[in-house]
Amino acid sequence: MTDIFQANLAIIQSRWPSAAAILLQQDIDQLDAVLVTGANQTISVNGIQLSSRHNRMAETQLFLSTLPAQAKSATLYGFGMGDVPFVALDEGRLTQLKICILNPAIFALVLSYVDHTPWLNHPGVMLELQPSQKALYQPYMVIAADLELAADENARLRDLLMYQLNKDYANSKHSSDAPEIRQRFAENQSFMQQDPDVSQLKQKFTCETAIVIAAGPSLEQQYDKLAAISQCIERPLIIAVDTALKGLLHHKIKPDIVVSIDGAISEYHIPVQQSHDICLAYLPRLKPAIIRQWIGERFNALGSSAFYDELAQIYPDKTRLYTNGSVIHPAVALAVELGATEITLCGADFCYVDNKSHAFWQDFAAASNDKDTKTWANNVQKTAKNTGHWLINGAGQKVPTTLNLRAYLLNLESYIARHDGIKFYQSSRAGAKIHGAPFREL
Template sequence: MSELFLSNLNIIKQRWPKLATQLDQNSIENFSASLVTGNTQTISVNGIQLSSRHNRMAEAQLYIDQLDTNCNTVTLYGVGMGDVPSLLIDKSNLNIINVAPLNLSLFALLLTYTDQSEWLADSRVNLFIPSQYQLAENYIAITPDLALADEANSVLRDFLVLENNREFANNQHQVNDAKMIARHTQNMIALQRDPSAEQIVIAPYQKAASIIATGPTLESQYKILKKQRKLPIKIRPLMIAVDTALMALENEGIIPDIVVTIDKNITLKHLPENLSEKISLVYFPNTDPIVINQWGGKKYNAYTNRATFDDLHSRMPKIRLYTNGSVIHPAIDLAVQLGLTEINLYGCDFSYPHNKTHAFWKDGELGPSINYSNKHWVLDGNGNKVATDLNFRAYLRYLELYIKSKPQVQFYKSTKDGAKINGVAYRESVI
C-alpha cells in the first residue's frame, strides 16, 4: 500500500467505515495502468484515460456546466481523476455533493497514486454505494468510469449511458416524421379493418405464456417448446413469438399461437414462405403493409406507448403496448394485458452467448455481428460477462423496469446462459 492510499483511506475510515473496508479489500493488480503526459498528466487504465491529458480542469468544468445552476445537491457517478469533485467543493451554493464510485478497484487505484484528501474531507461530500435503478435528479456521469464500471454497477452504467443517448434516441421517433406518417397512411385500411389485440380470445383457464425470441439459447429449448405445443390448449402456455423467431420455430415444426411484429424493416424475407393460418398476427402501424396483407391467419393491431401514436389513438383507439426498442417488450406486455400471470422467456438473451447473435440466422443477417461484439458486456445467469451491444443492453434494462412494475406477474427462464434479467427466476422446465 502506498502512503497516499493510506492517507486517503484514513479519511474514508473516519467518515465511511464500511466503504473503507470494501476499498481495503479491493485489488488493483488486474488493471493495466500507466501515466500519460500531455500538457497535464492523467492515468490510463486498460487503455482508457481517466481524464484529459491536455487540460483536465477545463474538462472538469465542462462536466459541471451541465448542471442546473440553481441546484444545491449534486450526485457524481464516477470519479475520474478527482478533478470534478475538487472543483465542486469550491461552489458555495452546493449543500450536498454525493460521490458514487462505479468501480471500487478503480477508485482504490486512484487513491493509491493521487491525493484526494481535500474533497474527501469536505463535510458536504457523501461517498456512497449507488442504487442501480434510480438516477439522482442532478447528476454528472464521468465518461471513462462508465467504460470501466464493475459488475456490481453494470445496471447503473447502462441507465447512465441510456440517459446520455436519450436525445438522440428521441430524435428517431418524431411525431411529424414524414416516412412514419406515410407508412401509417398505407396501413389505414388494415387498421380500420382489423380488431385491436385485446380482443384476442384465450382459453378460460390459461394463465401462462411462453414468449419466444431469437436469442442463441432458443436452439437449446426447442424440445421444451415442442412438448408444450403438444399439450391441450387449456393447460399449455400461450405461445407468443417475435417475428424473427418464426423461421426458426417453423424449421423445428413448432407453431406459435401469435406472432408480434413492430419493426418497419421486417419484410417477407424474414418470414416463412407458407404462413400458417393457425398463427395470429399482432402488428403496429409501422409494419410493412405487404407483411400484413400476405398474412394468412387472424390479424390484430396495437399501438406502442410512445407519444407518436397519441393522435392516431385519439381517432382510432387501440390497445397500447409497452415498448422501448425491442419487439420482446410488446410481446410480453400483450401476454400480461391478456390476463396471463406467468411469463416464461425463451431466447430472450439480450446478448451473444455461445458466440452467436441469434438462433437459426447466420451472423449479420439480422444486423448485429459477433465480430463487433467485443466492446460491451452484461452479466449472464452464472455471473459471467457475456458479449452484447449497446442496443441489447438498453432493451434489457427497460425490460427489467417493466418487470419491476408488474409484481403480480411471475417471470421465468429455463437457462442461465444469456443475460441475467433481474426479476426473472430460473427453473428447468414449465412442463
C-alpha cells in the same frame, strides 16, 4: 499502501466505514496503470485515461456545465482523477455532492497518489462504493472513463447510465413526424379500421400461464422442449416475436400468436405463407404487405410511447401495449393483457450467445446459397467479436452485446419491476441475467 492513501483512508474510515472496508480489499497492483504526462498529469488504466492530460480544469468545467444552472446538489458517477469534487465544492458551485464509485480498485489507486482530504472532509459529501443498480440520482454527472472501466458488479448501473446518455439520440431516429413514418401509418389506415383490437384475443385465449418467445440464440436450446409443450392439450399460451417464427416453424412449433411491430420486417424474416392458424398481433408501423398476406387472423394495437400518441387520438379504443425499443416488450405486455400471471421467457438474450445474433438465422444462412445472406451472417460474427460492450449472463459470465440490446434489457426489467403481481421466469442461463426473472427450466 502509501502515506497519501492512509491519510485519505483515515477520513473515509471515520465517515464511511463500510466504504473503507471495501477499499482495503482492493489489489491495485493488478491494474495495468501508468502515469501519463501532457500539459497536465493523469493516470491511464488499461489504456484509458482517467482524465484529460491537456486541460483537466476545462474538462471539469465541462462536466459541471451538464448540471441545471441553479443546482446546488448533484451526484457524480465515477471519479476520474477527482477533479470534479475539488472544483465544485471549492468554488461553491455545489453544496452537496454524492459520489458513486463505479470501480473501487481504480478509486483506491487514485487515493494512493493524490491527496483528496480537502473534499473528503467537506460536510456536504456523501460517498457510495456500492451504489444502487436500479435507479439514477438526479441531477447527475458521469465521468466517461469510469463507464469504460466499471467493475463487473456495477455492470447494470453502467448500462443504465449509458442508456440515459444515449436515449435522446436514439429516440431522434424514431420520430412520428418523419415523412416515411406518416406514409406508413396512412398506408395501414384501412387495416387499423378493419382489423379488431388485440383485446379481442381474450375471446380466443384465456391463460394464466404464457411462454413468450424471443429470437435470441439460446432459443436453439429450447426447440425440443417447446415442440413437446406445443403438442400438449393443456399447455401455456405461446406468444412469439416475428423474428423467431422461421426457426419455430422449421422445428414444428406453431405459436398461438405472433407479435410484429418493426417497419423493416419483411417476408425474409417472417414466413407469412406458413401463417395458417396463427394470430398476428401487429402495430401500424408494419409493412402493409406483411399484414395483407397474413393467412391467420389479424389483430392490432398501438404502442405506449409518445410515438403513437397522435394515432391514439384517431383510434381511442385501441389497446396500447408497452413499447420501448424491442418487439419483446409488446409481446410480454400482450401476455399480461390476456391475463397471464406467470410468464416464461425463451430466447430473451439481449446479447450474442455463441457469436450469434438470432436463433436459427445463422444456421439458415450457412445452408443458403444466397451471397447477401452469407455476408450478413459473417458480419454478425464480426460484430459479436468486436462490439466492445458486454453484459453478465445467467451463468455469471461476460457475453458480448450492443448498446441497443442493453437498453432493451433495462426496459424489460423496468416493465417487470412495475408488475410485481406477475411471476416472470427465464428459461436459459446463456443469455442476459434478467433482474426480476429467475431461471427456471421449461
